[in-house]
Amino acid sequence: MIEPKTRAPSGIGLGSILVTGAGGEMGHALLAQLASLWHGKREIVAMDLKELSPDRKAHVQATYTGDISDPRLVEAIAANHDISEIWHLAALLSTRGERSPELAMQVNVMGSANMLRLAAESATRRKCPVKFLFPSTIAAYGVATLEAKRAAGTIHEGQCLEPITMYGVNKRAVEELGRYYARHYRLLNTDRMECTVDFRAIRFPGIISADTVPTGGTSDYGPEMLHCAAQGKAYACFVRPDARIPFMTMPDAVRSIMELASAPRESLSQLVYNVSAFAPSAEEIAAKVREFFPKVEITYVPTPERQQIVDSWPEDCDDSAARKDWGWKPEHDFAKAFSEYLVPKIKVRYGI
Numbered sequence: 303m304i305e306p307k308t309r310a311p312s313g314i315g316l317g318s319i320l321v322t323g324a325g326g327e328m329g330h331a332l333l334a335q336l337a338s339l340w341h342g343k344r345e346i347v348a349m350d351l352k353e354l355s356p357d358r359k360a361h362v363q364a365t366y367t368g369d370i371s372d373p374r375l376v377e378a379i380a381a382n383h384d385i386s387e388i389w390h391l392a393a394l395l396s397t398r399g400e401r402s403p404e405l406a407m408q409v410n411v412m413g414s415a416n417m418l419r420l421a422a423e424s425a426t427r428r429k430c431p432v433k434f435l436f437p438s439t440i441a442a443y444g445v446a447t448l449e450a451k452r453a454a455g456t457i458h459e460g461q462c463l464e465p466i467t468m469y470g471v472n473k474r475a476v477e478e479l480g481r482y483y484a485r486h487y488r489l490l491n492t493d494r495m496e497c498t499v500d501f502r503a504i505r506f507p508g509i510i511s512a513d514t515v516p517t518g519g520t521s522d523y524g525p526e527m528l529h530c531a532a533q534g535k536a537y538a539c540f541v542r543p544d545a546r547i548p549f550m551t552m553p554d555a556v557r558s559i560m561e562l563a564s565a566p567r568e569s570l571s572q573l574v575y576n577v578s579a580f581a582p583s584a585e586e587i588a589a590k591v592r593e594f595f596p597k598v599e600i601t602y603v604p605t606p607e608r609q610q611i612v613d614s615w616p617e618d619c620d621d622s623a624a625r626k627d628w629g630w631k632p633e634h635d636f637a638k639a640f641s642e643y644l645v646p647k648i649k650v651r652y653g654i
């Protein structure tokens with residue numbers, strides 16, 4: 303359902319920013335950042351399958367409630383706003399995607415294709431590339447066996463690209479579509495733009511937020527452990543104690559994508575970047591959680607299917623390209639993530 307019909311008050315050349323999936327975990331943190339950066343200067347348009355909460359609506363000038371895979375909704379947004387930048391967050395995450403693979407493909411691939419098309423058409427009309435920020439994921443990687451994962455260790459963007467989940471396959475597909483729209487769109491046209499969609503993607507590790515409890519992801523055991531501990535609940539972890547994948551805090555994740563967005567295009571040597579912060583095992587996360595919440599009871603009840611997914615993701619990611627091209631550096635290492643961000647905020651959240 304389309305809510306307001308607000309014609310973009312752009313007129314100042316900057317155009318409007320569209321944020322899809324604005325009702326999700328990352329949308330929560332990102333909307334506030336975008337609003338403080340662009341307040342009064344640029345229209346922000348938000349959309350999500352579910353209606354946005356009033357606190358999120360306060361950050362934006364127009365909201366749409368609907369499905370990104372519905373072309374009519376995309377057409378309505380294109381007709382009503384002068385879109386010059388798209389932050390495409392909407393997706394079905396890994397666990398939900400594996401339960402409904404065809405729906406995941408519809409949302410994650412066809413919905414993303416709709417957004418890329420919107421970006422390309424807007425860029426053609428504006429005669430200027432439209433920036434497209436895409437949170438990809440370490441699920442885009444796939445290692446065949448646990449032994450191969452351990453042997454591979456820290457991997458760079460070109461390695462191990464055979465994801466085993468529909469979610470990972472979908473994200474890889476969108477990365478490739480992004481490459482097409484950025485570099486080869488309508489390549490037979492003699493008057494084509496050199497870059498139509500300025501596609502920029504980050505393969506995020508598992509993200510831990512103090513403000514929101516995740517749902518539907520396979521890296522959720524990290525944040526779930528902490529949120530349960532803070533609420534005095536026992537936690538049964540769905541992966542083995544030695545399961546290891548990279549994580550980062552939500553503020554670092556949001557800062558990284560904001561920094562990538564503002565980097566000059568000439569300084570970017572690739573379209574898709576790893577970012578990394580810390581890569582603890584499940585047991586190391588549990589030990590850290592116990593430092594702050596000593597009474598927590600954490601047990602391990604691995605679900606073979608979800609364990610298999612985590613075993614197919616890399617132990618850690620080499621983010622040297624992001625560091626070199628746009629100066630990426632995480633603020634929170636493993637210790638600081640807990641002592642300076644997660645624990646203080648989570649104590650306030652749960653009134654401890």
Ligand SMILES: NC(=O)c1ccc[n+]([C@@H]2O[C@H](COP(=O)([O-])OP(=O)(O)OC[C@H]3O[C@@H](n4cnc5c(N)ncnc54)[C@H](O)[C@@H]3O)[C@@H](O)[C@H]2O)c1
Nearest residue numbers: 323325326327328351369370391392393437439506508509
């Ligand atoms: N959270 C993580 O650990 C993590 C890690 C790597 C990448 N990412 C990526 O970051 C993005 C945001 O993740 P998140 O953690 O905020 O996820 P989330 O599940 O909290 O948010 C996704 C949002 O997309 C919306 N959505 C789902 N289907 C939709 C549809 N058909 N049309 C419109 N909206 C729809 C949902 O309602 C939800 O509000 C996703 O693309 C995700 O793949 C997240």
